[in-house]
Amino acid sequence: MRLFLLIVLLQPLGALAEDYVAIIIKNHKFQPAEITIPAGKKMELIIDNQDPTPEEFESHELNREKIIAGNSKARIFIGPLAPGRYPFFGEFNEATAQGVIIVK
Amino acid sequence: MFGTAVIVFREVLEASLIIGILAAATRTVPNSRSWLAAGVLVGLVGAGIVAMFTDVIGSLASGVGQEVFNATVLGIAVLMLAWHNIWMSSHGAALAASAKSIGKKITDGSNECSILLIIVGIAVLREGSETVLFLHGIAASNNGGQFSMLLGGLIGVLTGIAVGYTIYAGLLRIPMRWFFTATGILVLLLAAGMASQAAGFLIQADLLPSLASPLWDTSAILSEKSLLGMLLHSLIGYDSRPAGMQMVFYVTTLISISIGMKWANRLHKPIAK
Secondary structure: OHHHHHHHHHHHHHHHHHHEEEEEEEOOEEEOOEEEEOOOOOEEEEEEEOOOOOEEEEEOOOOEEEEEOOOEEEEEEEOOOOOEEEEEEEHHHOOOOEEEEEEO | OHHHHHHHHHHHHHHHHHHHHHHHHOOOOOOHHHHHHHHHHHHHHHHHHHHHOHHHHHHHHHHOHHHHHHHHHHHHHHHHHHHHHHHHHHHHHHHHHHHHOOOOOOOOHHHHHHHHHHHHHHHHHHHHHHHHHHHHHHHHOOOOOHHHHHHHHHHHHHHHHHHHHHHHHHHHOOOHHHHHHHHHHHHHHHHHHHHHHHHHHHHHOOOOOOOOOOOOOOOOOOOOOOHHHHHHHHHHOOOOOOOHHHHHHHHHHHHHHHHHHHHHHHHHHHHHO
16 A cells, blocks of 8 residues: 555656656765666756765766765756767766766 | 866866956056955855855755856856956057056046956856865865875866966067957957856756757867867867857857947047047
């Protein structure tokens, strides 16, 4: 029953699901580090920085940069994009914070 | 350490270039030096405040507050640079003359100086707040090696300032005859580049359509990660993968300020004679 309620309550979010991708930053790493999205479509990235330190989401390929304060969420809009690989990284912790968006 | 130096250098570079160019451009404006210094101070204090409230700013405008803030601040800077350039093109000749004959006062120089304070203050605030956040993050983390990373940060700051000083010293070597044209063009391109950056933030926040993303891709020829790419990005707003809307902003700013300068120049000529 509880599960059923949860599914019903999450239904509106489910309708939006194809328009956004959630990414978590934890221990200076992106989870998931690889995301696949459709080509030719605008997409919202919702990035949840669970580290206490700030991070800068940056991608030269996507032409995006945004600071995300410690323990907070940020929204970034990307696309519509052509098919290809679009790497991104956390500028403040570049050694570990690496990810890629694959557009198909 | 090297990585830290590069990140901080990139942040400091843009503000440093703006200060260098403006310090040269206004060298004949009375008291411009103290106003520039005041701008740096105000900017540093502002950077600290903005860094402290990053999470608050970011959560405004339903999560795109940072983009709106950056775009607004850049927009103000573009307007101020436009005003500066138009003012200089109507007073440039008079200023050049007054530089030669000491004692002749420029009556409305104080207006120009407060504009200087705002432009410099904004540049330092924007680039400085990111540096403060980054360095604070390092200092707060406990994974060792902070000292060498903070040292890297210091190297980045000093190198950034050195580049700004180099362009300042270089501009001063230009003969007076060409000087105002040269600094005028530099400020014009600086403003257009900032307008393009502002458009970029509004696209990222989904407040403007991108029109084309990207319009072109020259990253294989000149990457923004390279030193030249970084310099050109700060100086003329070079973008290896610009959105179409960024180009619209760039060209519109370029044309509008140019028309303003021409108009001010023509308006001033009969009075000068």
